[in-house]
Amino acid sequence: QAVLTQPPSMSGAPGQRVTISCTGGRSNIGEGFDVHWYQQLPGTVPKVVIYGNKNRPSGVPDRFSGSKSDSSASLAITGLQTEDEGYYYCQSYDSRLRAYVFGGGTEVTVL
Amino acid sequence: EVQLMESGGDLIHPGGSLRLSCVVSGFPFNNHWMSWVRQSPGKGLEWVAKINEDGSEITYVESVRDRFTISRDNLQKSVFLQLTSLRVEDTAVYHCARLVGPEGSTVALFDSWGQGTLVTVSS
Numbered sequence: 271q272a273v274l275t276q277p278p279s280m281s282g283a284p285g286q287r288v289t290i291s292c293t294g295g296r297s298n299i300g301e302g303f304d305v306h307w308y309q310q311l312p313g314t315v316p317k318v319v320i321y322g323n324k325n326r327p328s329g330v331p332d333r334f335s336g337s338k339s340d341s342s343a344s345l346a347i348t349g350l351q352t353e354d355e356g357y358y359y360c361q362s363y364d365s366r367l368r369a370y371v372f373g374g375g376t377e378v379t380v381l
Numbered sequence: 382e383v384q385l386m387e388s389g390g391d392l393i394h395p396g397g398s399l400r401l402s403c404v405v406s407g408f409p410f411n412n413h414w415m416s417w418v419r420q421s422p423g424k425g426l427e428w429v430a431k432i433n434e435d436g437s438e439i440t441y442v443e444s445v446r447d448r449f450t451i452s453r454d455n456l457q458k459s460v461f462l463q464l465t466s467l468r469v470e471d472t473a474v475y476h477c478a479r480l481v482g483p484e485g486s487t488v489a490l491f492d493s494w495g496q497g498t499l500v501t502v503s504s
Contacts, residue, residue, distance in 0.1 A: 272424075303487050303488050304486045304487045306488065306490040308491075315476065315495070315496060315497070316491070316494055318490060318491075318492060321483045321486060322483055322485055322486035322488075325485075359425065359426055361426075361490065361491075362488055363487075363488045367442075367443065368440065369428060369443070370428035370431075370488075372426040372427065373425070374425045375426070
């Protein structure tokens with residue numbers, strides 16, 4: 271069971287908005303550690319779409335945005351497109367485990 | 382272009398051993414921390430181990446501590462993962478990944494990944 275909790279799946283029509291949550295605890299997100307988000311499209315390796323809670327790497331569309339509050343973080347995808355279909359993972363650090371930790375992943379489907 | 386290429390995955394019996402290799406190109410290898418991350422259908426992504434630039438700092442996830450060993454050879458631009466006492470639950474695709482600390486962030490991230498090598502532990 272993953273240390274960070276994500277919904278297993280989410281879906282939306284093209285053009286809609288989806289928001290993926292990532293819930294942690296007092297020894298990871300709640301302790302102030304940043305959250306990064308990865309996108310894994312079918313047949314590819316994970317790629318960073320948000321780092322440091324809310325920053326977008328160059329080349330990532332501004333349809334992707336991130337936020338963090340208390341022990342949780344969120345990734346929002348606005349103007350959903352078919353090429354956004356895939357899995358999304360959050361990642362942080364846990365001071366009790368002394369390990370980098372991931373969420374279980376959320377499969378995003380465009381209807 | 383940054384490239385990472387893993388090899389060494391195989392079908393192995395429980396209790397067996399295996400050595401994974403990852404050769405990189407396209408960036409100054411000896412200036413970067415490196416890591417192994419595994420991915421299995423049932424457990425998603427799991428960080429396994431990390432090693433600093435000269436191999437003097439190493440950390441493992443608790444589930445593999447005392448069974449796996451990470452090492453590197455900067456001349457060969459390679460990072461290795463020795464797996465011993467393998468268990469069924471170690472079955473996964475093992476990716477090597479470059480570990481970087483983005484400016485202004487409190488947590489490192491994995492910014493480049495290899496395609497991975499499959500380790501299957503089964504009797």
